[in-house]
Amino acid sequence: MENNENKSVDRRDFLKFGVLTAATALGSTNKAFATGKDSSGGVPNNLKPPVQKYLAKKYDNLLGDGLSGISDNQLKAHFGLYEKYVANINDIEAKLKIIDPNNPDTLSYRGLHVEQSFNLNGVILHELYFGNLGGGSKEPKGLLKKMIERDYGNPLNFLNHLKGVGKVMRGWSMAALNYRTGRIGIYGLDQHNQLVPSLVFPILVLDVYEHAYMVDFGTDRKKYLETFVSNINWKVVQDRLELALTMPYGEHITA
Ligand SMILES: [Fe+2]
Known part of the structure; x- marks a missing residue:
């Protein structure tokens, strides 16, 4: 059953969309990581540096005529909420960095971790939501x-x-x-x-x-x-x- 279902999404599709090429590139990165030959404390030089701080993205393209049936007032209120999540996760992660895990204040330590996943996902999910609105193709292809x-x-x-x-x-x-x-x-x-x-x-x-x-x-x-x-x-x-x-x-x- 599963083999039959997969027939329509075969290897040619992956090649067509360049997915295998990308997968190969990913494999190369993993290989480099495994060798550990680098000059930066064990982290390969070809890895992109990590993002140190969340910066709120702008979705001004959705304003004006960007969306049909969703007003600028609705969107601007929503953008404000998203920006609050960005500020919160930066604040929480800065606080967590300076807490001694061997001797934390249990209640605040727990509270920060509960809020960490809530605010982090508040950022990520809103970026995915705003990102998949407006423009582009009107149907899946x-x-x-x-x-x-x-x-x-x-x-x-x-x-x-x-x-x-x-x-x-x-x-x-x-x-x-x-x-x-x-x-x-x-x-x-x-x-x-x-x-x-x-x-x-x-x-x-x-x-x-x-x-x-x-x-x-x-x-x-x-x-x-x-x-x-x-x-x-x-x-x-x-x-x-x-x-x-x-x-x-x-x-x-x-x-
Ligand atoms: Fe929301």
Whole structure:
């Protein structure tokens, strides 16, 4: 069954989208890491330096005529919330750096770690959400379309699942490549850091917190879900899927 299902998404698709090339590049990086031949304390020189601080991204492209049915007032209020998460995670990580893990104040140490994942995911999920809105392709194409058809039959059914999860969750509905199965799963989160699945790569993220739609839609979440779907940037979703596939999926992932 699985072999038949995979026939439509075969090696030619991966070559077509340059995924194998990217996977090879990733393999080279891992190899360099394993050799440890470098002059920077064990970290290979060819690795990109890590990001030291979160900087809020700008999504001005969504303002004006960027989106259909979602107002600038709604978006600006939402941008402000996202920027608060960016400030919070920087603050939390700075505080965690100076705490002695051998002798912490237990309550504040625990509190900071609870807030760490909440605010970190508040940044990441909002960037994925704003990033997959506006412009680009208006429908799934290529490998993305084939994988949606394989896993959900057709794009309409896929979106019905995404919206269905969006109706019942308090925070998020998201489609993500599951690295254990290689399928596109749809997952629901009640908060940024609650019910988050492991080893999945989000490709399409839908914010269903009231703050995402209250200004424009009041309590009419159903109308907001339809408006969100009409504004999906499928090119971004496709790019994320191709990036996700540069890491091979399968049973080895939990070895
Ligand atoms: Fe939000």
